[in-house]
Amino acid sequence: MRSAERVMVAQPRRAALSRPARRLLSEQGALYPLLYLAPFLVFFLAFQVYPIFYGLYVSLTAWDLLTPPRFVGLANYTALVNDHLFLTSLHNTVLFVVLDAPLAVLIPLGLAMLVNEHMPGRALFRSAFVVPLMISASSVGVLWQWFYNPALGLINYYAQMVGLPGQHWLSEAGWATVAIVITTVWWTSGFNMVLFLAGLQNIPEHLYDAAKVDGAGAWALFRNITLPGLRPTTLFVGVTTIIGAFRVFAQVLVMTNNSGGPFDSTRTLVMHLYQTGFQFFRMGGAAAVAWVLFLIVLVFTVIQFRLQSGGATD
Amino acid sequence: MHDDARASSVSSRRAFLRYTLAAVGGVGAASLLAACGPGTPAPASSGGGAPSTAGGGGGAAATQAPAQPAPAGATATPNAAAASVANPTATPYPVANFGSNSAKVSIRYWTILGSVDGIVMNDLVRKFAEANPDIRVESLQGVVDFIPKMEAAAISSTAPDVAIVRHTYIAAFASKNVLSPITPDELSQAGIKAEDFDQTVWKFTQYQGQQYTVPLDIHLHAMLHNKKLLADAGFSKPPTTLDEWTDVIKKTSKGDVLGYNTFAIGNGAAEPLTWYWYGISRQFGVEMLTPDFSKAAFNTPDGIAAVKWMRDAQQTGNPKAVPAGDLQRTGKVATWGDGPWISTLYFDKTKAEAAPDLDVAPLPQHDPAKPATWAQSHQFALPRQRNQDPAKREAVFRFIKWMGEHSVDWAKAGQVPARNSARQEALTTDDPYLKKLQVWASELKYPAFMPSSPHLLEIMPRIAANVEGALLNQWSVEEGLQKAESEVNQIIAAG
Numbered sequence: 001m002r003s004a005e006r007v008m009v010a011q012p013r014r015a016a017l018s019r020p021a022r023r024l025l026s027e028q029g030a031l032y033p034l035l036y037l038a039p040f041l042v043f044f045l046a047f048q049v050y051p052i053f054y055g056l057y058v059s060l061t062a063w064d065l066l067t068p069p070r071f072v073g074l075a076n077y078t079a080l081v082n083d084h085l086f087l088t089s090l091h092n093t094v095l096f097v098v099l100d101a102p103l104a105v106l107i108p109l110g111l112a113m114l115v116n117e118h119m120p121g122r123a124l125f126r127s128a129f130v131v132p133l134m135i136s137a138s139s140v141g142v143l144w145q146w147f148y149n150p151a152l153g154l155i156n157y158y159a160q161m162v163g164l165p166g167q168h169w170l171s172e173a174g175w176a177t178v179a180i181v182i183t184t185v186w187w188t189s190g191f192n193m194v195l196f197l198a199g200l201q202n203i204p205e206h207l208y209d210a211a212k213v214d215g216a217g218a219w220a221l222f223r224n225i226t227l228p229g230l231r232p233t234t235l236f237v238g239v240t241t242i243i244g245a246f247r248v249f250a251q252v253l254v255m256t257n258n259s260g261g262p263f264d265s266t267r268t269l270v271m272h273l274y275q276t277g278f279q280f281f282r283m284g285g286a287a288a289v290a291w292v293l294f295l296i297v298l299v300f301t302v303i304q305f306r307l308q309s310g311g312a313t314d
Numbered sequence: 315m316h317d318d319a320r321a322s323s324v325s326s327r328r329a330f331l332r333y334t335l336a337a338v339g340g341v342g343a344a345s346l347l348a349a350c351g352p353g354t355p356a357p358a359s360s361g362g363g364a365p366s367t368a369g370g371g372g373g374a375a376a377t378q379a380p381a382q383p384a385p386a387g388a389t390a391t392p393n394a395a396a397a398s399v400a401n402p403t404a405t406p407y408p409v410a411n412f413g414s415n416s417a418k419v420s421i422r423y424w425t426i427l428g429s430v431d432g433i434v435m436n437d438l439v440r441k442f443a444e445a446n447p448d449i450r451v452e453s454l455q456g457v458v459d460f461i462p463k464m465e466a467a468a469i470s471s472t473a474p475d476v477a478i479v480r481h482t483y484i485a486a487f488a489s490k491n492v493l494s495p496i497t498p499d500e501l502s503q504a505g506i507k508a509e510d511f512d513q514t515v516w517k518f519t520q521y522q523g524q525q526y527t528v529p530l531d532i533h534l535h536a537m538l539h540n541k542k543l544l545a546d547a548g549f550s551k552p553p554t555t556l557d558e559w560t561d562v563i564k565k566t567s568k569g570d571v572l573g574y575n576t577f578a579i580g581n582g583a584a585e586p587l588t589w590y591w592y593g594i595s596r597q598f599g600v601e602m603l604t605p606d607f608s609k610a611a612f613n614t615p616d617g618i619a620a621v622k623w624m625r626d627a628q629q630t631g632n633p634k635a636v637p638a639g640d641l642q643r644t645g646k647v648a649t650w651g652d653g654p655w656i657s658t659l660y661f662d663k664t665k666a667e668a669a670p671d672l673d674v675a676p677l678p679q680h681d682p683a684k685p686a687t688w689a690q691s692h693q694f695a696l697p698r699q700r701n702q703d704p705a706k707r708e709a710v711f712r713f714i715k716w717m718g719e720h721s722v723d724w725a726k727a728g729q730v731p732a733r734n735s736a737r738q739e740a741l742t743t744d745d746p747y748l749k750k751l752q753v754w755a756s757e758l759k760y761p762a763f764m765p766s767s768p769h770l771l772e773i774m775p776r777i778a779a780n781v782e783g784a785l786l787n788q789w790s791v792e793e794g795l796q797k798a799e800s801e802v803n804q805i806i807a808a809g
Binding site for chain 1: 334
């Protein structure tokens with residue numbers, strides 16, 4: 001009896017954490033969400049955030065992975081100013097973005113509007129437009145290399161069937177860029193189409209009905225209801241498309257056999273980065289290119305947000 | 315009832331979609347299989363074409379073409395014939411294991427030898443394993459992206475025990491601690507003596523006072539020509555000077571016949587084009603770098619004249635830069651520069667229709683009094699290991715010694731042995747292929763080896779890219795050499 005009494009008396013336990021800490025981690029505490037985020041945060045900080053800042057450090061060194069890094073300050077960045085190969089890569093990448101981004105935003109918008117209509121096989125079309133996304137970049141590159149083969153490829157075959165002259169797509173300096181743009185648009189349209197589709201379906205039907213009652217035509221409907229309703233989607237799609245276009249690499253690598261295209265005409269920034277860092281093991285130079293690319297993309301993103309900041313926030 | 319109708323229409327629509335997608339998938343797969351089917355006319359051309367594409371494709375531009383381009387000029391761009399496009403970045407040969415699993419020592423062996431060389435080398439490795447049952451060799455020929463792979467392997471301590479490198483790689487690899495030095499004791503224990511080898515290529519084994527490699531062979535450029543096409547244009551002998559060559563090109567380029575094709579053009583501006591450019595430039599007395607390797611030295615009036623000759627030859631002989639690999643085999647190209655590794659391809663009737671008409675002559679010279687022709691050497695190297703196993707190292711030296719003693723067999727791959735005794739034997743034989751090799755060997759009196767600069771690996775693709783643009787009239791020769799010079803100087807200055 002006495003032992004049972006002894007057991008029933010609650011022993012005061014030493015708390016593992018101090019009271020303020022416990023309060024923060026309790027259900028009302030400010031740090032409570034962190035507990036749920038912790039698993040993701042660990043990986044995010046370790047594999048995404050830390051490498052970014054480590055890359056900044058590497059960009060201030062000369063390092064070939066085989067010998068210890070040597071601090072060189074901003075030398076890697078100042079070297080880029082006169083680096084003709086880097087400037088060519090920058091020019092090619094900007095050209096690619098200018099060609100690809102509008103197409104990669106407008107075409108999916110059109111596709112989304114088409115598959116938003118009620119028609120037989122609508123789900124089939126939606127799937128068909130999204131399927132290219134499932135193919136890896138290398139497979140897309142190899143596939144389209146075959147399509148663009150001047151003698152044996154489908155593109156020239158069908159072009160000549162309708163009377164257009166066949167081109168030496170991937171071996172002519174101007175056409176190679178166009179060819180890669182077409183390939184990229186084909187490959188990535190599905191993603192933006194799905195986003196636009198979701199955005200379209202968020203526009204209340206009754207707005208269209210009301211406008212039609214007022215006698216609005218198709219173009220007026222599009223300009224006054226669809227476009228403004230899609231503004232947040234368009235901003236997101238535009239930003240991610242431009243960022244993705246600046247980072248174009250894998251399909252160019254495969255389609256030009258890692259040469260940067262006929263006469264360096266398809267050499268992109270990331271390809272320059274890849275060759276500098278992983279073929280010549282100039283890690284410092286490559287990290288500098290990466291940070292320059294980051295700053296360029298940041299500028300574009302900020303500009304875009306400013307241009308569209310008057311939009312709906314719902 | 316409305317729901318029932320919708321439900322049944324949903325399920326039938328799903329069934330419809332399922333069947334349609336299955337049909338589309340089946341048709342797609344069938345057409346892909348049909349398209350990727352064998353389209354090569356002859357095994358050698360795919361053996362030559364695919365690995366050279368694999369080499370040129372996988373390692374093009376900034377690295378090197380790991381495979382010796384067997385049909386010179388076989389391109390890696392998709393407008394080549396189907397055979398060359400098949401495998402853009404595959405390693406030509408899978409890892410081959412020679413020797414039993416119960417062997418005491420196992421060594422790993424990587425080479426940059428693609429196409430014909432790789433096949434012959436594997437044959438030699440097999441013979442070595444049979445003669446040395448206590449050693450097992452894991453052999454990987456024609457490693458694609460050889461240079462980055464070797465450096466990455468050195469960084470991660472997974473490098474092979476022995477590798478074949480080009481002599482141009484030695485300075486770069488040694489300066490980055492990728493190779494381990496060979497001590498004089500190891501050499502004498504393995505019975506490898508400097509006097510046994512050609513002295514010029516023995517010099518390449520040294521870097522900053524240490525020995526890093528053992529020479530295997532030497533290869534150079536000579537001129538392949540189609541005797542029938544030359545005879546049809548009125549030439550009974552091949553040209554011996556560049557001016558005569560220009561004349562031959564002009565007169566043989568008619569109809570669908572190409573008078574000339576530049577070695578390794580259209581390969582994504584990989585290092586082999588630099589090899590060819592270097593040989594021709596040396597004929598004009600132009601060197602790639604200053605003697606201290608600190609600056610480019612090729613942007614001179616003579617350098618411009620050399621590239622202008624190359625450009626005019628290309629524009630006369632093959633102005634549209636049509637891929638010439640298959641055309642050379644089928645007798646539609648009159649002249650081109652090439653190395654001896656193609657002997658077993660172009661001189662074999664079963665592999666090349668035009669073989670009876672094809673012959674080799676020494677490369678024509680700009681000034682016969684000051685001849686020069688591009689030369690390069692394959693060397694055995696021992697990559698640095700984190701924990702060097704002495705048994706493996708000893709096995710490697712036995713391997714190298716055996717290979718040196720049997721390099722007459724290596725000559726059958728179309729390489730001139732670096733070992734003096736083997737070279738004598740190979741060049742005084744009656745074997746028909748080896749007789750052709752003697753033409754290349756006759757140029758050994760005036761080889762032009764590229765400078766052993768540690769930056770050579772980065773420099774070569776940039777020279778190739780800028781020269782190729784000039785040859786194909788993308789920009790002027792002056793501009794191309796100007797750009798090449800500034801890029802080369804920047805690479806060297808970046809350290």
